[in-house]
Amino acid sequence: MFNKVLIANRGAIACRIQRTLRELAVGNVAVYADADSASLHVQHADIAVLLGEGPATHTYLAVDKILRAARQSGAEAIHPGYGFLSENAAFAQACEREGFAFIGPTPEQLRLFGLKHTARALAKERGLPLLEGSALLADIDEALSAAQAVGYPVMLKSTAGGGGIGMRVCHGEAELRDAYDSVRRLGQE
Structure with missing residues (x-):
């Protein structure tokens, strides 16, 4: 079990993950954009790390900022929630490369199932209905x-x-x- 997990998301999904981590006695780290500084996921965090100003592309989707926040906070794992970076194989691979567990599918699974036609071909090959x-x-x-x-x-x-x-x-x-x-x-x- 991890001691501390960074949640690379915001809003309701981040709050749900925080609640689960608390039940498991695991620390949580929230990341946030300046505009979200008063959000519940920031208020309920054990640690909150500012990603800066601007839209999601400059904050919640900025892989370098997410990884820096994980290093600074002492997180051992990163949970992407859904949306944002959750289906990004390059992000999952960067987490692994930097020594963080990615709580989600492997980079290979994300690549295989990220495109509908390759997922369908694989399912057909395996005889799935x-x-x-x-x-x-x-x-x-x-x-x-x-x-x-x-x-x-x-x-x-x-x-x-x-x-x-x-x-x-x-x-x-x-x-x-x-x-x-x-x-x-x-x-x-």
């Missing part, structure tokens, strides 16, 4: 062909993105044509 679907689609013509084979309605899903980003229900060919480019763009952002 899957809904009807397709492999990665190169263009609209492949999408139309796959939809014809599966039957409408279909769910068009970007291979990247999470939390419903890049998902569109298409009830027919016209909707699929309309949705294809926007879903593809969302997955590339």
Whole structure:
């Protein structure tokens, strides 16, 4: 068991993790952006480390700042919560490289399951039950062909993105044509 865990997140998820760590008699370290200085996760922390000013890209997503906070606080492990860095294989690998346990999937698992088409191919290879679907689609013509084979309605899903980003229900060919480019763009952002 760890003595101290840094929570690389904010808000309700950070508070839930803090509560669990307290029940386990494990110390917690909160990180926060200047704008969140009065937040509950900061108030309830055993130790709180300021990441600086600015948006999440300069604070909660700044791997170097998170790792520095972990070193400064004496944390042994980092819990990413959800969102932010929780699905970032490079962050999980950086934690391991710097000697911190990453509380979550391994970097390899994050890489394998981070893209829907590779996760689907692996599940199919292992014989797991899957809904009807397709492999990665190169263009609209492949999408139309796959939809014809599966039957409408279909769910068009970007291979990247999470939390419903890049998902569109298409009830027919016209909707699929309309949705294809926007879903593809969302997955590339």
